[in-house]
Amino acid sequence: AYKFWQTQPVPKFGDEGKIVDEGPVRVQTIEEVDKEPQPLVAGFDWVTVDLTSDEEMKEVYELLNGHYVEDDEAMFRFNYSPEILRWAMMAPGWHRRYHVGVRATQSRKLVAFISAIPCRLRVREKFIMCSEVNFLCIHKKLRGKRLAPVLIKEITRISNLNGVWQGLFTAGIVLPKPVSTCRYFHRSINWQKLNECGFSPLPAGSKPQYQIRKYALPENTATKGLRPMKEADTPAVQSLMKRYLSRFDMAPDFSEEELRHWLIPKPKVEQVIWSYVVEDGNKNITDFFSFFCVESSVINNPKHDVIRVAYLFYYASETALTEPFDRAALKTRLNSLINDALILAKKAKLDVFNALSLMDNALFLEQQKFGGGDGQLHYYLFNYKMNHIGGGVDKKNQL
Numbered sequence: 001a002y003k004f005w006q007t008q009p010v011p012k013f014g015d016e017g018k019i020v021d022e023g024p025v026r027v028q029t030i031e032e033v034d035k036e037p038q039p040l041v042a043g044f045d046w047v048t049v050d051l052t053s054d055e056e057m058k059e060v061y062e063l064l065n066g067h068y069v070e071d072d073e074a075m076f077r078f079n080y081s082p083e084i085l086r087w088a089m090m091a092p093g094w095h096r097r098y099h100v101g102v103r104a105t106q107s108r109k110l111v112a113f114i115s116a117i118p119c120r121l122r123v124r125e126k127f128i129m130c131s132e133v134n135f136l137c138i139h140k141k142l143r144g145k146r147l148a149p150v151l152i153k154e155i156t157r158i159s160n161l162n163g164v165w166q167g168l169f170t171a172g173i174v175l176p177k178p179v180s181t182c183r184y185f186h187r188s189i190n191w192q193k194l195n196e197c198g199f200s201p202l203p204a205g206s207k208p209q210y211q212i213r214k215y216a217l218p219e220n221t222a223t224k225g226l227r228p229m230k231e232a233d234t235p236a237v238q239s240l241m242k243r244y245l246s247r248f249d250m251a252p253d254f255s256e257e258e259l260r261h262w263l264i265p266k267p268k269v270e271q272v273i274w275s276y277v278v279e280d281g282n283k284n285i286t287d288f289f290s291f292f293c294v295e296s297s298v299i300n301n302p303k304h305d306v307i308r309v310a311y312l313f314y315y316a317s318e319t320a321l322t323e324p325f326d327r328a329a330l331k332t333r334l335n336s337l338i339n340d341a342l343i344l345a346k347k348a349k350l351d352v353f354n355a356l357s358l359m360d361n362a363l364f365l366e367q368q369k370f371g372g373g374d375g376q377l378h379y380y381l382f383n384y385k386m387n388h389i390g391g392g393v394d395k396k397n398q399l
C-alpha cells in the first residue's frame, strides 16, 4: 500500500502516540533539485497554464467541471466557476509556474492539472513557507495510470527550485499521515431544493412542511453594528484575526494584502466571498465572519443543475479573547453571528451552508441546526513532521 507515498518525505503510520520534534523530514539544497521535469509517457506534454487568458481559464474550468471531486454516490461534483478559480489560484504571491497542466500532444486537449499558491503557515510556535497544493485533477479516461504521482513530483520540483520545501494540502482520502481530521457539517437553507436534489432526505416520521419550518430564518440580521467589510477595515480585521487564531495550533499567517484578497469582494465580477464586520460605538471592529460560495453540479437531476453551497471561511470575535476566558459568552456570541451569516447566505441565494469541525465551531453547530455529513477532510503537511492536532480543540481552553 502507498507505493508512491512511502517514497515521499512524509511521516509513516505506526508512530502514533510518540511525541516528535517538529520540523522538516528531509533537508535539501536547490542544487540537488532536478532542473527539468520528469518526462511524461509518449503522447502527452507538460504545459504551464496561463490563467490570465480567458481561454486557458476556460479549459481548466471545463476539466474540473467534468472530472474534479465527486461525493461517494456520484450525485454531486464541484463546479468551481472561473471567478472562484481566479480567487483561489491567483492570490498574492501566485505565479504561473505553479499552474501545471498536461496536454495530449496531438489534440492539445488539457487532460490533467495541479496548482499551488504560496502560504505562510504557523504550526504552533514555528512559521513555515509552504506550497498550498489544490485542484489536482486527471481526466476520467486517464485514471489509475500512476499519473498523479508524476504531477505531485512536478509541483514539488517547481516549489523546491523556488526555495519552498514544505507543502500543505487537504484531501478526502487517507494518506500517510493526517496532521488533523475534520468532519463536514451541513445546514440546510433551501431545504425543499436540497430534498429534490437528493441531498437532504426526508427524516422518517417527518413531513416536508416540518423540515421547511425547521430551517426557516428571520428576514433580517440581529447583531448591532453588523455591516459588510470594507477595504479600510483590513488592518483591524488582521489584528483581531491574528489574536483569535493564536488560540489554535495551526493557522495561516496572512499579510494585509492577502487578507484583502481573501476577504474583500472584487467589484464588477460574480461575487465569490462575503465578509462582514461588527463595529461598536467607538468604531472598533469587535467581530467578523466570512463565507464563500462554490457551486456543485447536480448529476442527473431532472429539476436542478446546481446547488449553491456556502462554506464558512474565517471568523473572529473579541469575546474569545477576554481574560478569563468566558466559554458561555463566546457560545452566545458565535450563535448570534452565525445565525446572521445564515440569513445573509439566504439573501445571497445560497442553498446550504457548510462548516467543518474546527476552530470554535463546536459551540454553534448543533444550535444552528447543522447536521454531520459523511465527508471527512484530512489535513496534510508535506516534508514536515509534527504532533497530531485534535479536531476543534482549543489548546488553552479545551472546548
Ligand code: YNC
Pocket (backbone or CB within 6 Å): 001, 002, 003, 004, 005, 006, 067, 068, 069, 070, 131, 133, 134, 135, 136, 137, 138, 139, 142, 143, 144, 145, 146, 147, 148, 149, 152, 155, 156, 159, 160, 164, 165, 166, 167, 168, 169, 170, 171, 172, 173, 175, 382
Ligand atoms: C490525493 N487526492 O494514493 P499510493 S485534493 C494525494 N492526494 O498513491 P493514479 C493522491 N495523493 O497510494 P488517479 C490523491 N489521490 O500508491 C490519489 N493519490 O502511494 C495517490 N480525482 O495515482 C494515491 N482531486 O494516477 C496513489 O491515481 C496515487 O488516476 C495513484 O489520480 C488521482 O487537489 C486523482 O479528487 C485524485 O482527478 C488525480 O482520481 C484523480 O486516480 C482525480 O494512478 C477527482 O496517487 C479529483 C480529486 C484531488 C483533490 C487536492 C490536493 C492534492 C495534493 C497532492 C499532494 C501534494 C503534496 C505537496 C506537494 C508540494 C510539496 C512542496 C514543496
Ligand code: MG
Pocket (backbone or CB within 6 Å): 138, 142, 143, 144, 145, 146, 147, 148
Ligand atoms: Mg493516472
